[in-house]
Amino acid sequence: MDKNLIIELKNLNKSYPVADDSFFALKNVTTQFFKGEFSGIVGPSGSGKTTLLNILGSLDQPTTGSATVLGHDISSLSHQSSADLRNYHIGFIFQVFNLLPVYTVFENVEFALLLQKKSSSERKKAVMQALEWVGLADKAAKKPNKLSGGESQRVAIARAMVKKPELLLADEPTANLDAENAHGILKTMKTLNRELGTSFIFSTHDEKVMGYLNRIIHLRDGRIENDEEISNPKFA
Amino acid sequence: MKLALKLAFKNIYGAGLRTILNVIVLSFSFVIIIFLNGVMDGWNAQAKKDTIEWEYGYGQLRHKDYDPYDPYTILDSHAPIPENRPDLTPILIHQASIYPEGRMMNIVLKGIPADQQTLLLPTSHLNAQEKQYPVIIGKRFAASSKLNVGDEVLLRWRDVNGTYDANTIYISAIFDSNVPTIDDGQIWMNINNLWQMTDQVNEATLLVLNETSTPLESTLWNFTSQKELLSTIEEIIATKKISSSIMYILLLAIALLAIFDTQVLSIFRRQKEIGTYVALGMTRRKVVGLFTVEGSMYSILALFLASLYGTPFFIFIKKIGIPVAEADQEVGLAIAERIFPIYGFSLVIGTVIVVVLASTIVSFLPARKIAKINPVSALKGKIQ
Incomplete structure (x- = not known):
């Protein structure tokens, strides 16, 4: 087995019951992801991008087939193991940021480290470093409602990256941002990918995002339509 | 637990007016329960003392x-x-x-x-x-x-x-x-x-x-024996205690209903937050714990508030006593013109335990639902 292999999907299907029938969100998906990739799952709405991302993040389980993420079979993970996998190894970035409104920027970023039971000094050091990565060290004491959309998404990146995960899953991270902020976010993520070696998988149909990706997997109606390597991304 | 307490405190602090209202109503429950029981205990003690001194002696x-x-x-x-x-x-x-x-x-x-x-x-x-x-x-x-x-x-x-x-x-x-x-x-x-x-x-x-x-x-x-002679008084006062408890049970029920309602609403309104907690690595059981601690923390805050205004009130009433109407003094049981409440340790601790336990239970009941929530649906805000 390739030691750089971090995700392996084999004949993955995901279906939902609809009346007396089943709706297949993913059909027979088979692919692999490798360490350090800056890849994206691209397709129109309803093509199964988010469903696939949720399975990769162990938030959901395949109906049939197998999904092995960082050596863990997602189908057989207990609640605790799946929570541990997300807590220590996988970071999430959401379209609507999902920052916790009652916490400050610092506390939002600190949250994952609290779950890891890190000491106060370790947490402080790691949080400030993560905020420096995204250029928001001076906004640590602010509440999310005082931030712009771009700043909020950068806090979400810091929150996902503070625990230095092997894998970062970003679901439409630029959908709610203007072009300037979107490019700023993507550049930050690309830098983190390069410097920390974190693997990024995006779900997107945003052309700007695609311009940064090294690999694009096209999904249509739950099937992989095309899987292309981009040797010279537009905004690399 | 420490994390749950810290998060719960932040969350209910951030909830603003809803927290204030819940805490105020619950603090009333604390004060009323302790006050009414204190009056009954004061009456009981005074009735027994008077009856011993005037009628029963030591048997x-x-x-x-x-x-x-x-x-x-x-x-x-x-x-x-x-x-x-x-x-x-x-x-x-x-x-x-x-x-x-x-x-x-x-x-x-x-x-x-x-x-x-x-x-x-x-x-x-x-x-x-x-x-x-x-x-x-x-x-x-x-x-x-x-x-x-x-x-x-x-x-x-x-x-x-x-x-x-x-x-x-x-x-x-x-x-x-x-x-x-x-x-x-x-x-x-x-x-x-x-x-x-x-x-x-x-x-x-x-x-x-x-x-x-x-x-x-x-x-x-x-x-x-003196104990047998006094048992009638104790039985009568216990009966009166039960009837007077209706008032504070109603008040407590209102406060608990408010907490229950807040919790149900919280779970519905904060489903994206619940999904985020799970996505960030919290188990659903821990999220249930967090919401339960949040609910019981209302009672802790209410306890602090109640002690703030309740303590001087209790001390004042203990000093001046509660005047008893003349008509009420004809109940056939020893009752003074003024009753001086007794706030015993067991009364205060018992009340705290009852209120904190009750608010924890009513917080846990709706929070149990979180254990069955699909985090993907929660993140999308699609839980009905």
Whole structure:
């Protein structure tokens, strides 16, 4: 087995019951992801991008087939193991940021480290470093409602990256941002990918995002339509 | 747990007005529960103390045929006082009638030694030399019979042989006691006079023990302990406690309903937050714990708030007491003009445990639903 292999999907299907029938969100998906990739799952709405991302993040389980993420079979993970996998190894970035409104920027970023039971000094050091990565060290004491959309998404990146995960899953991270902020976010993520070696998988149909990706997997109606390597991304 | 407490505090602090309202209502529950129970406990303690001091002493030896609830037993329930027992205060009971202002009133005539020290009855007034039959009566009976100190009234009684006799008695004092059972329809006279009037020298219906008394082995006398005598008071007050608890149960129910409602609403409104917690690595069980701790934290904050305004209030009320309306003093149970509440350690701790436990349970009930939530649906805000 390739030691750089971090995700392996084999004949993955995901279906939902609809009346007396089943709706297949993913059909027979088979692919692999490798360490350090800056890849994206691209397709129109309803093509199964988010469903696939949720399975990769162990938030959901395949109906049939197998999904092995960082050596863990997602189908057989207990609640605790799946929570541990997300807590220590996988970071999430959401379209609507999902920052916790009652916490400050610092506390939002600190949250994952609290779950890891890190000491106060370790947490402080790691949080400030993560905020420096995204250029928001001076906004640590602010509440999310005082931030712009771009700043909020950068806090979400810091929150996902503070625990230095092997894998970062970003679901439409630029959908709610203007072009300037979107490019700023993507550049930050690309830098983190390069410097920390974190693997990024995006779900997107945003052309700007695609311009940064090294690999694009096209999904249509739950099937992989095309899987292309981009040797010279537009905004690399 | 530490994390849950920290997060819960932040969340309910951030919830603003809803938190304030829940905490205020719940703090009222704390204060009302402690206050009402404190009043009841104060009444209980005062009623027992007064009844011991005025009527029961440290237990009673009752004649074997005497039933305080059956007046027909009075005439035949008497026996010689045990010898060499100066610690026992004899009371001889007889039925009699008085005729104040031409009306006839049936009364219970009680003879007691004028020099007794066991009960608080002012029996020294029974030694008044100026009249043949000086008696004392309570303020309630004085009011109902319209008798005053210095009045004379005709008394008719039956002696040991059943023969009617009559004479004039003199009201030498009116005593003020919180214990109605030694007052209503009763006249106290020197037992020496009653012995002479009824030809029952050295006999008694019951004997009151003092704190140095030892048990008496006798087939003529039945011993009733102080605890048994007081059990009636305790039962009555316990019953009143239950009826008064309806008020604070209602208040507590409103507060708990508010918490329950807040929790249900929270789970619905904060489903994206729940999804985010799970995505960030919290188990669903931990999220349930977090929401449960949040709910129970309302009670902790309410406890702090209640102690802020409740403590000075309790201290003030304990100092000045609660005035009791005159009509309420006629309930047939010892009740003072003012009740001084007693806030015992067990009352306060018990109330805290009940309220915190109840608010934790009502927080947990809706929070259980989180364990079944699909995090993907929660993140999308699609939970109905």
